[in-house]
Amino acid sequence: MSNTKPSLTVLAWGAVALVALAAVMIFVVAPEDADQGFSQKIFYVHVPIALTAYACFGLGAWKAFRLLATRGERYDLESYTGVHLGTIFGVLTLVTGAIWAKASWGVWWTWSSNQLVLFLVLFLFYCAYFMLRFSVEPGPRRERISAVYALFGVALIPVSFFAIRLANDFIHPTVFTREGPQMTGEMFAAFCVSWASITLLAYVMYRVELAGKRTDANLRELREALQP
């Protein structure tokens, strides 16, 4: 079937170019932050990765919804890959966030950073997604249950964020907020390029991983068909 999507190679090269441009923008063009100094550079990778993780979970949920709405068999692998990639970027968000917390406040973990805590909750939730998926027999039942769970995940994101903000009111009355640093033009440009590059990179990874999983499935079916 003709694949109307932009070809993977074009996207891959695009991602490489964009990441290179982002690196230049971050380390050369963007000035150093006035008060945080050089460690503020982590901002340019940590926040885009977090936003990409949200996007992947959203993609996984959207494909899950399509699976439930149209019984389309192909959406299961797409939802699974989306959630898988979202979890990878989620872990990356936690790690880079911890490094930034260490650089900024000298502690590896802080419950007052709402976004970090949210990613911890989501990490627990989506690990359970894979536990669930691997303990149900392959077939329509597994696809539908995984899809429903992926949809719950997306509903959990805003609810948990609100809950964590509420929780911080009584765990740390003195809420330690760090508003976004006042960004100069170049800083903001560097952030946008970095965000675009990481999002595109994630999409390329999604397409490559999906191709791998589809080939795997096709091969199993072929092997079973050719079996004497």
Add this chain to the structure above:
Amino acid sequence: MSSADQYVAAAYGVFVVVVLVWVAVLAAKLSRLERETGELVQLARARPVAGEQADG
């Protein structure tokens, strides 16, 4: 390297490492797929071609 530089290097380093690990995992899958397709080709060749089977 000042401590700030170390942390920035660590953050970007982790990002690059994770992407490379992902690439390595994909590479492993690719080589497995290559081996499996090879086996399937043998299986396909071993089967009598459908046409011959008719009068075989």
Add this chain to the structure above:
Amino acid sequence: MSAYLADVAALARKDLKLELRARDTLPAMLLFVLSTLVVFHFALPADAGEDAAYGLLWVALVFTALLGLARAWVAEREAGALDGLVLAPSDRSAIWLGKTLATLAFLAAAELVALPAFVVFFAPLDASALGGVVLASIGICAVGSLVSAMAAAARGREVLLPLLFLPLAIPLVVGGVGASISPDPGTYLAFLGLYDAVFAILSWAAFEYVVTE
């Protein structure tokens, strides 16, 4: 609509009848919540403030609910009874609603024992705290019934259920504890209400896809 509610009532009554006959879930939940509170007494340092006690009440309630949820679909799995319910012409969400109400009844019974015991052992509970318990219990049973139905279709379901349920229960614990200790419980009760609305509707709509192919 009344036929739908009649189905829900019949299904919930069936669960209560089975439980009164087998008496294997409710007594276990009552003893579990009491022994958990006693264990917490020893777990808390002598000078621990009341806030810590409220936090532990919610840990006790969540894990007691988990005990009940682990047995939620046992009767349906024996002898393929769930297929019978799925085959019936009634809307499949009635199966979920019936199970949610039955589980809520068991959890309420356990709370009738746990809350007075908590007041005696630890600290007083005001109206907003009780409101928090009621609202959170609804959320626990609504989401829990669906999640335990998912786990029922999997191998290793006893291990899987807590993993699936606890992340979803975190907002409920935040709301419940907040309603107990915060000077301004209103926002927490409103948040619990929002959670119940969102996740009850989601569970109600999604249940059909969990039990059919």
Add this chain to the structure above:
Amino acid sequence: MDDALVLRASGLERRYGSRAVLRGISFDLPRLGALVVTGPNGSGKTTLLRLLVGLAAPTRGTLEIAVDRGRVGYVGHEPILYRELTALENLDLFGRLYRVPERRERIGMLLERYGLWDARAERVSAFSRGMTQRLALCRALLHEPALLVLDEPHSALDEDGAVLLDGELVSLAETCALVVATHTPERLDGVATTRLALGRS
């Protein structure tokens, strides 16, 4: 699908992961027809029946059924009853869910006809396999189905139980369409209008 048919399957396929349990199954079933499905264990008989009653969805192919869910009766390998409820309680619950008119009378009549009236207040867990099978049949007939699907109904019955069932199938065949998976097709010769032999896939 013209209305003389109650069931039409074309190119039905069902796959679990990569394993195809059913492939290329096609048949039609007239309104009052009786389909007898035979085949060794693991040939997909149970899977096909679960597809027909809607407990499973085909991976490929189409299945048209002229009967809605409320008019299908199914007796599977599992009795599909609550073990800790009594016979009466089981039939009462399913009777409500299927909105059976004059539920009590119909339950009494069925229990009487299948020799379970005396055991009506006993729990299914105390039933013998034969009694459980008969109660499962009562559950499937409770709402006067237009399509009755039976998965090896004779397997748990003793000789006179089987003879009783054969008699029932003959009278049932006049009022509803039948699909019976069996290892003893000869018992259904008088009733069968269509046959389907599933080979080991």
